[in-house]
Amino acid sequence: MSTIKAGNIKKGIYILYKEQPHYVLKTQFVSPGKGSAFTRVKMRDMRSGANIEFNFKSHDNVEELDVETKEMQFLYHDGNEIIFMDPRTYEQLSVPRHILDEQALMLTSEIKVYLTIYDERVIGVILPPKVRMTVTEAHEAISGDRQTAGKKPVTMESGLIVQAPLFIKTGDVLLIDTETAAYVSRVND
Amino acid sequence: MKNWQKIRRNPKLKQSLLVRERVIDAIRAFFKSRNFLEVETPLLVKRPGAEPYLNLFETTLELPDGSSQPGYLLTSPEYAMKKLLAAGLGSIFQICKSFRNKESLGGTHNPEFTILEFYQVEVNYEELMGVFEVMILAIAEATGVENGQLIYQGKTYDLVKPYPRFSVAELFTKYLDLSADELLDLAALRAKAISLGYDLSGLDSLATDFAWEELYNQLFLNEIESRLVDFTQPVIVYDYPAPQAALARKKQTDPRFAERFEVYLAGMELGNAFGELIDAKEQRQRLEADLDLRRQLGKKDQEVDYDFIESLEAGLPECSGMAVGVDRLVMLFADETEIDQVLFFPASEIFIDEATTPGVK
Numbered sequence: 101m102s103t104i105k106a107g108n109i110k111k112g113i114y115i116l117y118k119e120q121p122h123y124v125l126k127t128q129f130v131s132p133g134k135g136s137a138f139t140r141v142k143m144r145d146m147r148s149g150a151n152i153e154f155n156f157k158s159h160d161n162v163e164e165l166d167v168e169t170k171e172m173q174f175l176y177h178d179g180n181e182i183i184f185m186d187p188r189t190y191e192q193l194s195v196p197r198h199i200l201d202e203q204a205l206m207l208t209s210e211i212k213v214y215l216t217i218y219d220e221r222v223i224g225v226i227l228p229p230k231v232r233m234t235v236t237e238a239h240e241a242i243s244g245d246r247q248t249a250g251k252k253p254v255t256m257e258s259g260l261i262v263q264a265p266l267f268i269k270t271g272d273v274l275l276i277d278t279e280t281a282a283y284v285s286r287v288n289d
Numbered sequence: 290m291k292n293w294q295k296i297r298r299n300p301k302l303k304q305s306l307l308v309r310e311r312v313i314d315a316i317r318a319f320f321k322s323r324n325f326l327e328v329e330t331p332l333l334v335k336r337p338g339a340e341p342y343l344n345l346f347e348t349t350l351e352l353p354d355g356s357s358q359p360g361y362l363l364t365s366p367e368y369a370m371k372k373l374l375a376a377g378l379g380s381i382f383q384i385c386k387s388f389r390n391k392e393s394l395g396g397t398h399n400p401e402f403t404i405l406e407f408y409q410v411e412v413n414y415e416e417l418m419g420v421f422e423v424m425i426l427a428i429a430e431a432t433g434v435e436n437g438q439l440i441y442q443g444k445t446y447d448l449v450k451p452y453p454r455f456s457v458a459e460l461f462t463k464y465l466d467l468s469a470d471e472l473l474d475l476a477a478l479r480a481k482a483i484s485l486g487y488d489l490s491g492l493d494s495l496a497t498d499f500a501w502e503e504l505y506n507q508l509f510l511n512e513i514e515s516r517l518v519d520f521t522q523p524v525i526v527y528d529y530p531a532p533q534a535a536l537a538r539k540k541q542t543d544p545r546f547a548e549r550f551e552v553y554l555a556g557m558e559l560g561n562a563f564g565e566l567i568d569a570k571e572q573r574q575r576l577e578a579d580l581d582l583r584r585q586l587g588k589k590d591q592e593v594d595y596d597f598i599e600s601l602e603a604g605l606p607e608c609s610g611m612a613v614g615v616d617r618l619v620m621l622f623a624d625e626t627e628i629d630q631v632l633f634f635p636a637s638e639i640f641i642d643e644a645t646t647p648g649v650k
Contacts (some may be wrong), residue, residue, distance in 0.1 A: 118486055129393035132506045134533050136342050137392075140510075155510040157503055213513045 106156030114165040139168040145225035149198030308623035312493040315431035330369035336594035337361035344391035362388035375600035382407035395639040403615035415565035505540035537563035562611035569601035
């Protein structure tokens with residue numbers, strides 16, 4: 101653990117707030133009409149999964165957490181848990197689904213991710229920036245529907261629904277951006 | 290990718306950027322129709338203002354004889370405009386750039402931003418709230434908002450006046466159950482912050498005034514400002530604790546508070562206004578105290594703009610003035626959440642993304 105000034109909190113780090121590990125989603129400089137500056141931090145409570153916001157005085161001391169990362173492979177969903185496996189030792193680990201939140205829909209068979217571990221507990225899952233996924237359901241495009249500007253919803257193997265170009269068919273493999281859950285391109289194997 | 294490249298690829302994007310032109314046209318038309326004079330005051334100044342917490346852009350004025358002296362980019366055109374009020378120009382407005390250093394890039398901040406500053410003579414700050422309400426509606430109309438119902442990020446905001454008004458003391462009571470006496474009292478703020486689980490270890494080294502100001506601001510930001518987002522109209526917050534308003538006059542009925550108001554909409558602070566302090570002696574004391582504080586904070590020493598004090602001694606008309614963040618208005622009317630989306634060349638692009646290869650990012 102190392103102490104940093106709140107003004108130096110950056111997106112993507114883990115900090116201790118109210119004695120719980122939090123993942124920093126966004127920071128913003130805030131200056132009240134008069135008085136010293138504040139740092140507005142949007143963060144996720146890694147124990148509860150709740151997103152919260154707090155304004156730190158920029159010179160406040162904050163504990164940045166040294167987290168350990170471990171490469172793991174996704175196995176399967178089990179209710180509110182997600183099961184991963186260490187590909188070298190075959191050791192299995194179960195992670196509460198809320199830690200991934202909506203990104204749980206980005207998990208596809210055998211995808212490799214990095215688990216972030218703090219205090220012997222998994223507190224975060226880092227996905228690759230893009231994943232390949234197979235389309236399980238794509239309806240024929242309805243011509244003349246201008247509202248959707250050449251896009252249609254298609255369902256992916258994980259249950260994720262993305263807006264994809266009209267030419268996409270069931271069975272196609274698509275590249276999906278894991279941060280925005282948006283279609284990137286079709287993969288031509 | 291740079292904004293100009295994005296626009297070249299997708300010409301529709303320029304719509305958001307061109308909202309600026311319509312907002313500024315509407316502001317000009319509004320003030321001109323009310324017989325305000327438009328003025329232009331320098332951006333490069335010698336006495337940039339004493340605000341202890343603002344960070345300056347510093348440069349050097351060099352003369353042909355080899356002599357030089359420090360110059361600064363202004364943080365607000367307030368002093369120069371008040372001198373023009375003393376000169377007897379009457380009600381005036383200006384749309385200009387202002388500069389603040391050491392603020393993060395993006396979000397709602399850009400180090401160089403556009404400010405609307407206006408002063409109306411012979412009106413008090415409550416009347417000025419009304420002027421602001423009418424101006425917002427005029428801008429809304431000019432930017433194509435129907436019936437004053439602004440749709441911003443999927444939520445509808447009613448811009449038709451009157452806007453809800455709350456004093457700072459009312460808000461502390463409403464959201465923190467603290468009275469006016471308590472909100473001015475460090476011990477009461479401290480007890481409240483502890484009950485909310487705040488870490489106050491950083492406050493122990495601070496003098497009482499500093500500690501109060503920090504806690505007041507932190508509670509206001511965390512427990513009050515964050516709740517103003519729930520309103521579907523602009524919210525006017527008025528009567529700030531006197532230490533929070535260096536250039537505002539104190540309330541005659543309760544001098545612990547000053548005639549200042551701010552307007553919030555959709556989580557953004559749109560503007561800040563004062564019933565202007567016109568007492569030269571009091572203004573001088575406050576500015577000198579601010580400079581003391583500036584020195585204590587280890588910032589570069591500045592001198593009081595005595596020319597400004599002299600203008601107050603000569604006599605300023607009774608007036609109220611307001612500064613409005615034009616970029617934030619543009620964000621609202623363009624339905625954008627980032628200031629970088631309403632600037633052709635945001636500073637983040639100029640200073641951080643400079644080395645990117647065209648078309649690749």
